[in-house]
Amino acid sequence: MSGTWMTTRAWLLMLPLLVIMVAVIGWPLVDTVRLSLTDAQLVGTAGNYVGFDNYTRMLTSSNFTRTLSTTTWFAVVSVAAEMVLGVLAALLLNQEFRGRAILRGLMILPWALPTVVNATLWRLIYKPEYGALNAALTQLHLIDDYRSWLGEPGTALAALIVADCWKNFPLVALIALAALQAVPRDITAAALVDGAGPFNRFRFVILPYLAGPLMVALVLRTIEAFKVFDIIWVMTRGGPANSTRSLSILVYQEAFSFQRAGSGASLALIVTLLVTVLAVAYATLVRKTAGSAA
């Protein structure tokens, strides 16, 4: 069978997928670029060409800079916490103890719980009048009065981060655990014989095996955290006083609540560019880490 026929056949087999992808991803992306250069409304007017006006207006607005810093803060803190908690949980699950298999099975539960259900659950836990967190903390005498955890700008973002971490650290733990189980036993045993302490064994023997998979988890989680919408929408809708508004929520408000399709599109592309830069930077880092660990 000739190579050209193989290639032609491969393209034919991929055709349905590619056609659909162009229809639901390629075309909308191109159209978003076109819209971002117009003052189009969501419904009605097609809009006029306005050049880069939308971009300059969005980039210089205080809404954008504030939302960017909120999103970055959310992404950095929640992903860092998920990584640390995930690795600690994986180190624990890599020990031998009774009930280990059951505990490992439990780790799948937060991951499988739908994001919206998770957000709803934590919203109920944080409720100011009858929420479980207030009840638990007062019954333990840690606070005197019920507080509105999601209602105050000072605590709302932290409360969201806790809810996000609870759902996502088990996934990091499972990825890290799979990597830990790939560490050959004789290597850890040899390090022990050579007199390496627990910290040195982790740093020089185990970490090189973890680095690659953890970097991949880090990249995926950071991209997801940067795009965050669902959990924030359900728990606070970006409030109070916009203190938990993420970039995706800002785009939603601009394009759909205020129906300004043009400027919404420009904002969406700015977010896309940020995520892409982040991903490419990370991909380079992953390649380097994988190279040095091998």
Added chain:
Amino acid sequence: MERKSPVFTAFVYVCAILLAAVILAPLAWLFVMSISPAADLAAKPLRWWPQAADFSRYGQLLSTAENSAGAAFTASLRNSLEVAGMATLAAILLAVPAGWAVSRTPSVGWSLSMVIATYMLPPVALSVPLYMGLSWLGLLNNVFGLALIYLTILAPFTTWLMKSGFDSIPREIEAAAMIDGAGLLQTWRIITLPLAAPVVATSALFAVLLAWDEFFYALLFTSDQRAKTLTVAIADLAGGRVSDYGLIATAGVLAALPPVLIGLVMQRALISGLTSGGVKG
């Protein structure tokens, strides 16, 4: 092997109990809320365990009596099942030939890489034209329209999983069948697809989980019982004027049951699927 001191063993058990508590406490509370009488949930100090378990909210939500809370809930349950089912089926039908093609002809692999790179795109970057397009096609607030949009999420993922699956089936087996005179379709039917069946099943379950979990597009593109999915219905309940936390919690438990059961049953396959990308680095 390292000899474990009793102190270390005790430490491991304490940590394990702590981890189990962290994972289970919020989930247990969701369930307890769903079976606690409303008065218990509004008591101060809060009653952590109901005096009498009350399962009536489950019946209330699953009843199809007209204009009840149940009617809206069961409609969204049906919509979620329909959308997830259709989108998954379509994603698998696209993914099997495409995944096989990339696996057997690596020179076209760059196109799959491009498809997978779309994972980075925030849905908001596509949402405005998709909204206008669906509106133009008359597919807003329609389960078919929503299922079509879900392919943006499902199809790249299933194709990637199918490709890795086909990679692990030696091409020599297919070559042998072809030498014996079988055509491509026959080879697929007799050799490739039966061997790939477990991967197809795993991919399909992953796709169902993704579709079941989706919220953003469903929020944008559906507006009433004809197409609203469970995630939107629950967000409505959580953000609305419903004062009975127990009812909201019950809806949460019901929506969480299918994915959690899939997660538990498919544990091994899910973990290897989740980690395969990671471990290969």
